Amino acid sequence: MNGFRALPSVDQLLQTDSVLQLIDTHGRQLVTATARTALDAARAAIREGADGAVQAARLPHLIAADLAGMAQTNLRPILNLTGTVLHTNLGRAILADEAIAAATDAMSSPLALEFDLATGGRGQRDDHLRDILCELTGAEDATIVNNNAAAVLIALNTFGQGRDSIVSRGELIEIGGAFRMPDIMSRAGTRLVEVGTTNRTHPRDYRDAITDTTALILKVHTSNYRIEGFTAEVGATELAQIGREAGVVVMNDLGAGSLVDLSHYGLRREPTVAEAVAEGADLITFSGDKLLGGPQAGFIVGRRDLIAQINRNPLKRALRLDKIRIAALQATLRLYRDPDR
Numbered sequence: 001m002n003g004f005r006a007l008p009s010v011d012q013l014l015q016t017d018s019v020l021q022l023i024d025t026h027g028r029q030l031v032t033a034t035a036r037t038a039l040d041a042a043r044a045a046i047r048e049g050a051d052g053a054v055q056a057a058r059l060p061h062l063i064a065a066d067l068a069g070m071a072q073t074n075l076r077p078i079l080n081l082t083g084t085v086l087h088t089n090l091g092r093a094i095l096a097d098e099a100i101a102a103a104t105d106a107m108s109s110p111l112a113l114e115f116d117l118a119t120g121g122r123g124q125r126d127d128h129l130r131d132i133l134c135e136l137t138g139a140e141d142a143t144i145v146n147n148n149a150a151a152v153l154i155a156l157n158t159f160g161q162g163r164d165s166i167v168s169r170g171e172l173i174e175i176g177g178a179f180r181m182p183d184i185m186s187r188a189g190t191r192l193v194e195v196g197t198t199n200r201t202h203p204r205d206y207r208d209a210i211t212d213t214t215a216l217i218l219k220v221h222t223s224n225y226r227i228e229g230f231t232a233e234v235g236a237t238e239l240a241q242i243g244r245e246a247g248v249v250v251m252n253d254l255g256a257g258s259l260v261d262l263s264h265y266g267l268r269r270e271p272t273v274a275e276a277v278a279e280g281a282d283l284i285t286f287s288g289d290k291l292l293g294g295p296q297a298g299f300i301v302g303r304r305d306l307i308a309q310i311n312r313n314p315l316k317r318a319l320r321l322d323k324i325r326i327a328a329l330q331a332t333l334r335l336y337r338d339p340d341r
């Protein structure tokens with residue numbers, strides 16, 4: 001029992017010079033709690049036969065080490081040597097200086113987020129992004145949500161709930177994590193109608209599948225795999241035509257959705273959003289933090305009447321963006337006015 005007497009009380013411990021310094025840095029509450037935990041551990045060690053004086057001498061060091069561990073974040077900068085530039089597990093895009101400055105400003109002062117400075121009336125947070133998105137993509141209208149997964153979800157739910165959505169069997173993608181197109185469709189409340197085969201889907205497959213309960217035709221860019229060999233897919237232009245004839249909404253999920261033609265920079269071509277708009281799909285969805293280079297966000301651009309319907313979906317409120325990302329996105333998008341930069 002002698003061993004226990006070598007240990008200081010919590011109060012005594014908190015009076016020692018080295019622990020007083022820790023209180024300066026970490027605050028009394030945290031240091032006291034850490035000191036108690038360290039004392040408990042010392043008592044347990046003594047019960048197992050450890051020497052009391054040795055345990056007592058180690059206490060300040062143990063407390064300092066515990067506090068240092070707690071102060072260090074695991075969310076820290078690392079080097080990306082994976083070979084994948086836009087790595088989801090490593091936070092995807094690095095933001096431009098302009099975007100970082102805009103986000104910092106938005107964080108540190110009140111701002112006219114939902115307030116129209118010109119009229120003095122109420123504004124909408126999407127107002128800060130709509131015009132520039134339309135300018136850069138040629139679309140009629142745009143709406144912005146938490147990420148591209150949310151963009152697909154809300155669009156499917158708005159138009160496809162209780163009705164059918166047609167997708168080619170070659171495009172039923174899994175992005176990773178829990179984003180599998182069939183699962184998202186079922187959560188959106190729409191019935192998945194698969195058409196074609198894994199390698200080949202033809203216009204007649206879509207046409208034959210359209211019924212009175214069809215709401216939507218979904219085209220999905222196969223971002224993370226390629227089907228090669230004896231293949232056929234129906235392009236967005238033709239799908240848009242099929243949709244128009246049948247009065248069915250055609251949506252094109254681009255995934256990364258670049259705003260510039262990457263082949264100018266010696267990279268593999270990805271479909272640009274402006275091309276997808278020109279091809280005539282009613283709605284186009286793409287990510288903010290993939291090739292676009294902004295913070296996490298999902299964009300839906302396309303027909304004004306359809307975008308208005310999406311904005312009336314109560315899910316929009318649940319999936320909306322905060323001011324920090326809106327500011328960073330606006331600054332990022334503005335850089336595309338001069339693509340050479």
Ligand SMILES: *Cc1c(COP(=O)(O)O)cnc(C)c1O
Nearest residue numbers: 147148149221223254255256287
């Ligand atoms: C990445 C991707 C998504 C999901 O986008 P997030 O921004 O990760 O939510 C959806 N569809 C396709 C085709 C994608 O490549």
